[in-house]
Amino acid sequence: MDAQGPPTRRSRHWFGAEGRSGMVYRSWMRNQGHGPEVFDGRPVIGIASTWSELAPCNAHLDRVAESVKRGVWQAGGFPLVFPVMATGETLMRPTAMLYRNLVAMVGEELIRANPLDGVVLLSGCDKTTPGLLMAAASVDLPAVMVTGGPMLNGKYQGGDVGSGTHVWKFEAEVKAGRMTVDECHVAEGCMARSNGHCMTMGTASTMACLAEALGMQLPGSASWPAVDSRRYETAQAAGRRIVAMVEEDLRPSAVLTRAAFENAIRANAAIGGSTNAVLHLLALAGRVGVELGLDDFDALIRQVPTLVDLMPSGRFLMEDFCYAGGLPVVLRRLAEAGLLHGDAVTVTGRGIGTEVADAACWNDEVIRPWDSPLQAAGSGTAVLAGNLCPRGAVLKQSAASPHLLVHEGRAVVFDSPEDYHAVCDDEDFDVAADDVIVVRGAGPKGYPGMPEVANVPIPTRLLRQGVTDMVRISDGRMSGTGFGTVVLHVSPEAAVGGPLALVRTGDRIRLDVPARTLDLLVSENELAERAADWTEPARSAADRSGYRWLYRAHVQQADLGADFDFLTGSRGSEVPRDSH
Ligand code: FES
Ligand code: MG
Numbered sequence: 001m002d003a004q005g006p007p008t009r010r011s012r013h014w015f016g017a018e019g020r021s022g023m024v025y026r027s028w029m030r031n032q033g034h035g036p037e038v039f040d041g042r043p044v045i046g047i048a049s050t051w052s053e054l055a056p057c058n059a060h061l062d063r064v065a066e067s068v069k070r071g072v073w074q075a076g077g078f079p080l081v082f083p084v085m086a087t088g089e090t091l092m093r094p095t096a097m098l099y100r101n102l103v104a105m106v107g108e109e110l111i112r113a114n115p116l117d118g119v120v121l122l123s124g125c126d127k128t129t130p131g132l133l134m135a136a137a138s139v140d141l142p143a144v145m146v147t148g149g150p151m152l153n154g155k156y157q158g159g160d161v162g163s164g165t166h167v168w169k170f171e172a173e174v175k176a177g178r179m180t181v182d183e184c185h186v187a188e189g190c191m192a193r194s195n196g197h198c199m200t201m202g203t204a205s206t207m208a209c210l211a212e213a214l215g216m217q218l219p220g221s222a223s224w225p226a227v228d229s230r231r232y233e234t235a236q237a238a239g240r241r242i243v244a245m246v247e248e249d250l251r252p253s254a255v256l257t258r259a260a261f262e263n264a265i266r267a268n269a270a271i272g273g274s275t276n277a278v279l280h281l282l283a284l285a286g287r288v289g290v291e292l293g294l295d296d297f298d299a300l301i302r303q304v305p306t307l308v309d310l311m312p313s314g315r316f317l318m319e320d321f322c323y324a325g326g327l328p329v330v331l332r333r334l335a336e337a338g339l340l341h342g343d344a345v346t347v348t349g350r351g352i353g354t355e356v357a358d359a360a361c362w363n364d365e366v367i368r369p370w371d372s373p374l375q376a377a378g379s380g381t382a383v384l385a386g387n388l389c390p391r392g393a394v395l396k397q398s399a400a401s402p403h404l405l406v407h408e409g410r411a412v413v414f415d416s417p418e419d420y421h422a423v424c425d426d427e428d429f430d431v432a433a434d435d436v437i438v439v440r441g442a443g444p445k446g447y448p449g450m451p452e453v454a455n456v457p458i459p460t461r462l463l464r465q466g467v468t469d470m471v472r473i474s475d476g477r478m479s480g481t482g483f484g485t486v487v488l489h490v491s492p493e494a495a496v497g498g499p500l501a502l503v504r505t506g507d508r509i510r511l512d513v514p515a516r517t518l519d520l521l522v523s524e525n526e527l528a529e530r531a532a533d534w535t536e537p538a539r540s541a542a543d544r545s546g547y548r549w550l551y552r553a554h555v556q557q558a559d560l561g562a563d564f565d566f567l568t569g570s571r572g573s574e575v576p577r578d579s580h
Helices: 019-032 061-074 096-113 128-139 165-175 181-191 203-213 229-248 258-271 276-288 294-301 318-323 327-336 352-356 417-423 460-464 524-533 546-554
Strands: 044-049 078-083 118-123 143-147 154-156 159-161 381-384 393-396 406-414 436-439 471-474 486-488 508-512 517-520
Touching: 044 061, 044 096, 044 229, 061 078, 061 118, 061 229, 096 128, 096 546, 118 128, 118 229, 128 143, 128 203, 128 276, 143 203, 143 229, 154 181, 159 181, 165 181, 165 460, 203 258, 203 276, 203 327, 258 276, 258 294, 258 327, 276 294, 294 381, 327 352, 406 417, 417 436, 436 508, 471 508
Parallel strands: 044 078, 044 118, 118 143, 406 436, 436 471, 471 486
Antiparallel strands: 154 159, 381 393, 393 486, 406 508, 508 517
C-alpha cells in the first residue's frame, strides 16, 4: 500500500503501514465494505458521537452523524463514527456532572488511540459539550463541534413552555394549589415535543452558544432547532470543513486562546447564560493552559448587558432566538461595543469578527439592542468573595430577585438536600421569608459530583403565602434552566471543611451582590473554635472504591472548574508504540 498524503499525516502510521501491522489495520476495516481507495492517504475523520437513548437530548445524534459523514465524503475525507459515553441530565444519578470528566477521558483516549487526523464532536445535553471540548483540547488534533440543536418551543394552553424552567414553575404552581396534578401531567407532555436539548437558555443552549463564541463550532450553527433541516445542512458543512482543517493543520490550541475565552465569557453575559458555563470554561482553560480565574469572569462582564430575552431570565425560547438571527447577532453587538476580540480565529480559519460583521437581527424583542437591554450592564453571573466563600461563589443576577441582592438574614442550615426536602413541606417548619437557606454537602467531593440541587424549592407554607424567592446558599450547582436568588459553587465546599461547614442555624449571613460579598457574621474566634471541632463527614461504601473513589480523590474545587487534577493540560496526539 503506497503511503499517500503528507508523510506526517497521523493516520498514515496505521493505514499507510507496510507488513503485518498495516495488513491488520486495513483488513478488518474492509469488513464494513470499504474498498482499498479509503486508505489512499485521505484525511481520516472521527465523528465522536454522544448518541444515546438514555440521553434523550442526544438521541437524534445518529442522524446528525449521517449528515457529517456526507460532508466528509464530499470533501474527500474518510469518516468513521465512534461512540463516546453520553451523559443525560434527566436520568443519571447522582448527577451527570459526576461523569463530565469521564466523558472527557473517554473522548480523549479514543481520539488519541485511533488512526484519526481530525474529529467532529457531536454533543447536546449539558455535560456532553464541555466534556468533548475538554477531550479535544487535551489531544489537540483539528476538531470542530456540532451541537445537536434545541427542541422546538414547548407549547401548553396556547403559551410557550420552557424545558426545565417550567418544571420548577409547575411544581410551585401545584404546591401552591394553582394547578392540579392532572393538568401538570398534561403539561409535562407538552414540554419536550421534538428531538433536541433544552430550548431554554439552560446549560445545553449556553454551551452550544459558547462553543460558537469560542470559535469551535461553525458560526451561526448553535441555535438551529434539532429538527430543522438547516441543522443537518450545518452538520454537513462541518463535515466538509474538518477535512480542510486537517489540510490547514488548524488545531484547538490555535482557537482556544485567552481572547476566545474572553469572547465566550462576555457572550455568556449577553445571552443570560448558565452559571454552569463558569465551571466548564474554567476546566477547558485548564486543558489548554490559558490562565483564567473566577475574578476574570466578574471583571469581563461588568460592561456587558443581558441582550437575549430567553427563559429562565426572560420570556422567549431558542426557536425565537434562532429566527431572530442567533448568536452572530449577539457577537456583532459585542463587537460594535468594542467588547469582542474580532481577530480570534474560529474553525473557519477566519477571525470571529469577520464572521459576524454582517449578522442581521430580525427581532429586537428577542435580541435587544445594546442601548435597551433586558438587564443593565454587569447583571450577569457575579463572582462573590467573603469569609463564607474564600475561594469564591457565583450568583446569576439575571435570574435573581432584585430586592434580595442586598440581604441579611438568619441562616437555616441543612447538611444535605435530602435533609431540606424532609421538612420543606411541613406546616411547622420554622422558617421565614427573610431567612437564608443553606444547603451544604452538595459540592464536588461532598455529594459527590456537585449536583444541581442548590435552588431548593421555597418552603411550601411560604409558597402559599405568596413568597416566590428566598436567598439560598450552597456548594452545589443550579440547573441552567433554574432561577432564584441562589448563591452557588461556594468554594471550598463543606465536605473539605470550608467555612460553609461551620455555619449553624441562627447565625446571620449577609449577601451584598453589588459589593460582591458574602459574609458569615460570626467572629473569627468563634469560627476557629468550630473549625477545631469539625470532622470530615463519614463516606458511604459506594465512595470507597470504583469511579466514585477516583472522582473524590482527584476532583478539584469549583474555582478550578471541578476537573480532575491529573487531567489538566494537553497530552497531545502522539502514540509511539504499536499494538501488534
Ligand atoms: Fe438535556 Fe436539558 S436535560 S439539555
Ligand atoms: Mg442542567
